[in-house]
Amino acid sequence: MPDKVRCAHILVKTLTEANNIKARLDKGEKFATIAQSVSLCPSGKRGGDLGTFTRGKMVKEFEAVAFALQKGEISAPVKTQFGYHIIKRIE
Numbered sequence: 001m002p003d004k005v006r007c008a009h010i011l012v013k014t015l016t017e018a019n020n021i022k023a024r025l026d027k028g029e030k031f032a033t034i035a036q037s038v039s040l041c042p043s044g045k046r047g048g049d050l051g052t053f054t055r056g057k058m059v060k061e062f063e064a065v066a067f068a069l070q071k072g073e074i075s076a077p078v079k080t081q082f083g084y085h086i087i088k089r090i091e
Helices: 015-026 031-038 042-046 060-068
Strands: 004-012 049-054 078-080 083-089
Touching: 004 015, 004 031, 004 042, 004 060, 015 031, 015 083, 031 042, 042 049, 060 078, 060 083
Parallel strands: none
Antiparallel strands: 004 049, 004 083, 078 083
16 A cells, blocks of 8 residues: 555535536546536645645545555545545546
8 A cells, every 4th residue: 555645536515416426537527627617625626636645634534545546546436524525546
């Protein structure tokens, strides 16, 4: 397991929204474009880019998925106290 990763994410309120976004991504829509238009996180303005982070910096549900993804892989919806995330591992 890596010590640090770089990820982007899209944050929405409901599982239905997250599933719809995942379906759009699976059809080839650009992650950054969707993040800029719908993400509730301020990182959406940067295409969802959260930059590089180490273990212990994110909530545990988010971190577990982020560190398990392969470079370029996009997660299924992940529920945290903030809502539902779609996570993309960049590096």
